[in-house]
Amino acid sequence: MKINNNNFIVTGGGGGIGKATVNMLLENGAFVGVIDIDKEKLNDTESEFSNKFKEKTLYYNIDVGEINLVEKVVKDFFNKRGSIEGLINNAGIQIDEPLISIQGELKKHSLEGFDRTLKTNLYGYFYMGREVAEKMIMNRTEGVIVNVGSIAGVGHFGQTSYAASKGAVDALSVTWAQELAMYGIRVAGINPGMCYTDMAKAVIERNKKIAKRWEKNTPMKRMSSPEEMAEGIKFIIENDFFCGRMLQIDGGIRF
Numbered sequence: 001m002k003i004n005n006n007n008f009i010v011t012g013g014g015g016g017i018g019k020a021t022v023n024m025l026l027e028n029g030a031f032v033g034v035i036d037i038d039k040e041k042l043n044d045t046e047s048e049f050s051n052k053f054k055e056k057t058l059y060y061n062i063d064v065g066e067i068n069l070v071e072k073v074v075k076d077f078f079n080k081r082g083s084i085e086g087l088i089n090n091a092g093i094q095i096d097e098p099l100i101s102i103q104g105e106l107k108k109h110s111l112e113g114f115d116r117t118l119k120t121n122l123y124g125y126f127y128m129g130r131e132v133a134e135k136m137i138m139n140r141t142e143g144v145i146v147n148v149g150s151i152a153g154v155g156h157f158g159q160t161s162y163a164a165s166k167g168a169v170d171a172l173s174v175t176w177a178q179e180l181a182m183y184g185i186r187v188a189g190i191n192p193g194m195c196y197t198d199m200a201k202a203v204i205e206r207n208k209k210i211a212k213r214w215e216k217n218t219p220m221k222r223m224s225s226p227e228e229m230a231e232g233i234k235f236i237i238e239n240d241f242f243c244g245r246m247l248q249i250d251g252g253i254r255f
Contacts, residue, residue: 001085001086001142001143001144001186001237001238001240002238003025003028003029003030003234003237003238004028004029004030005029005030005031006030006031006085006086006143007030007031007032007033007077007081007082007083007084007085007086008025008030008031008032008033008084008085008086008087008088009032009033009035009074009077009084009086009087009088009128009132010022010025010032010033010034010035010088010090011035011036011064011087011088011089011090011091011124011128012035012036012064012090012091012092012148013032013034013035013036013042013045013090014034014036014038014041014042014044014045015036015038015041015045015197015198016195016197016198016199016226017090017148017192017195017197017226017229017230018034018036018088018090018091019041019045019226020225020226020227020229020230021088021090021226021229021230021233022034022045022049022057023049023230024227024230024231024233024234026049026052026053026056026057028234030056030086031056031057031081032053032056032057032058033057033058033059033060033073033077033081034046034057034058034059034060035060035061035062035064035073035091036060036061036091037061037062037063037064037091039061042059042061045059046059058076058077058080058081060073060076060077063120063124064091064120064124064125064127064128065119065120065123065124065127067123067127070124070127070128070131071127071131074128074131074132074135075131078135078139082139083135083139083141084132084135084136084139084141084143085136085141085142085143085144086143086144086145086146086237087128087129087132087143087144087145087146088146088148088233089124089125089128089129089145089146089147089148089169090148091120091121091124092120092121092124092148092165092199093116093117093120093121093199094117094159094162094199095113095116095117095161095162096158096159096162097109097110097113097158097159097160097161098157098158098160099160109160109161113161114160114161114164117161117162117164117165118161118164118165118168120165121162121165121166121169122165122168122169122172125147125169125172126172129145129147129172129176132145133145133176133180133183133185136183136185137183137185141184142183142184142185143184143185143186144185144186144187144188144236144237145176145180145185145186145187145188146187146188146189146190146233146236146237147169147172147173147187147188147189148169148189148190148192148229148233149166149169149170149173149189149190149191149192149246150162150163150166150169150191150192151191151192151193151248151250151253151254152166153166153167153168153169153170153191154167155167166191169189170189170191170246173187173188173189173244173245173246174244174245177243177244177245178244181243181244186240186242186243187243187244188236188242188243188244188245188246188247189236189245189246189247190229190232190233190236190246190247190248190249191246191247191248191249191250192224192229192249192250193218193223193224193248193249193250193251193253194215194218194223194224194250194251194253195223195224195225195226195228195229196223196224196225196226197226217253218250218251218252218253219251219252219253220251220252222251223251224249224250224251228249229249232247232249235247
């Protein structure tokens with residue numbers, strides 16, 4: 001599928017992998033709807049792209065975990081553009097908590113943290129996928145949905161909620177690929193390894209040693225850039241036979 005002159009929606013487009021993906025799509029001639037819950041990041045992204053791509057973007061400041069807002073935004077983008085050819089599900093949060101920890105006393109994983117993680121990382125993907133796929137099918141538009149997962153989706157120490165949400169994203173991707181291919185809609189995804197995003201930076205700030213450990217455990221001996229993830233997404237969009245699989249872009253690391 002070509003990118004040029006097609007309409008894409010990118011969630012979590014205000015920073016990291018999402019912003020790099022927005023830039024990649026715009027540079028290749030797409031029109032992009034950019035969604036982010038962080039208004040400051042969204043405004044910064046809009047300012048950065050305003051000179052070159054002002055007529056090629058729409059910006060939405062919403063929480064993808066709220067179905068009424070997702071319905072409203074997807075409808076607005078569809079009505080303004082006339083079609084949707086692609087969705088990049090990327091919005092996500094990371095709350096690191098083991099199921100049970102001992103910090104002087106036993107501490108259980110917070111229900112709030114689990115609910116919040118799944119609301120964004122799983123429900124948000126489901127809501128966006130449901131609304132966009134409906135518009136594609138209703139308009140008889142062939143297209144692609146790319147879900148951004150994580151290598152943590154196979155399970156990772158200390159990440160009960162995050163790993164659960166990303167493992168579910170893998171399952172959603174395979175299931176949707178099987179269900180939607182008959183309508184000309186491909187579904188696939190990427191599983192990034194250690195990528196130097198704002199989320200990773202926050203973890204590093206809390207624990208300075210963690211970056212060195214990540215790099216040591218990665219055969220490539222470094223973290224990836226968001227731009228390298230965007231290139232993986234570009235490959236999926238443009239390769240019409242890539243479907244129902246998660247592309248591992250992890251530098252060779254294994255948990």
